[in-house]
Amino acid sequence: MTHIFLMTDTISEGYIILITGLFIVFSGLLILTLFFKYGMPVMLYVYKIITKGPDKKVSEISSKVNNQFTGEIAAAISVALHMYLSAQHDNENAVLTIKQARKMYSPWSSKIYGAYRNRL
Template sequence: MTHILLYTDKLSEGYVILFTGLVIVFSGLLLLTLFFKFGLPFMLYIYKIITKGPDKKVAEISSKVNEEFTGEVAAAISMAIYMYLDVKHDNENAILTIKQARKLYSPWSSKIYGAYNKRL
């Protein structure tokens, strides 16, 4: 009788763990669905309201020219970017040379002496 009671106890404990896990997973999925369905659009709407500045027309935008930004500066920046991305890395030889080490015979490393258990 006690064996049956212990077996049903473990069985009911397994169902509790299964049910708890399923509730946690599906409630998490439900919360994520609600967040992406309602929370994210609401947050984007609030962000749009906060960051919205006065609307400008194309005619009102002035085109300022920076007199200090010359062709030499643009060339120096582009050369620095080119060197950073391509030239700074060394081209190494991809050939790997492995020299075989000479192995000396040693009776300490020989397995034949440990293979037989001689008793006299």
Template structure:
């Protein structure tokens, strides 16, 4: 494509489109990063109003440490579960030619030239 054949309006629309997409992506990233913080802030605020300690909320933010033995047990259980779902296949592909019979149900002639409508 020759760049001289493309007019300036095309470049303006292209640049403006890319700009709008990137601004929307930055906005969505901002929304996804601030919503959890706002939810945690609301929970802490409601607990303070009820005169409860905020330690429970702060403990909920901590990550749970799973040992390697637990991870291995989960991985083995998933492996066994997914392997039981599939049968052993022979990996032989056979192609059989099947002749279709003529069916008047799929004929367009009967659909367009049907003159026996109930009136």
């Protein structure tokens, strides 16, 4: 029985992998560029039409102002949020103590013995 070993050129395999990888990366970049250039404006336009209603044009829509919402109300809300978020966290000591763990030597985990066993 004869064994035939296929000899492949590793350099040509490297070129194939290189070209395939470059093709995947640059085609992905091209697809993302096309999506952000053409797809996003279309999606945003459709979103504006859906949320504002089909009867109105996007240029006709104006923002409504609530005259009852004053600066005092905004300040009270911001102070309440600040107090709530700062009360959640405890003030802890920032001192970090690192103790080195003592490891016992074990021949079972030694890599030297594993290297000699694999050569036999």
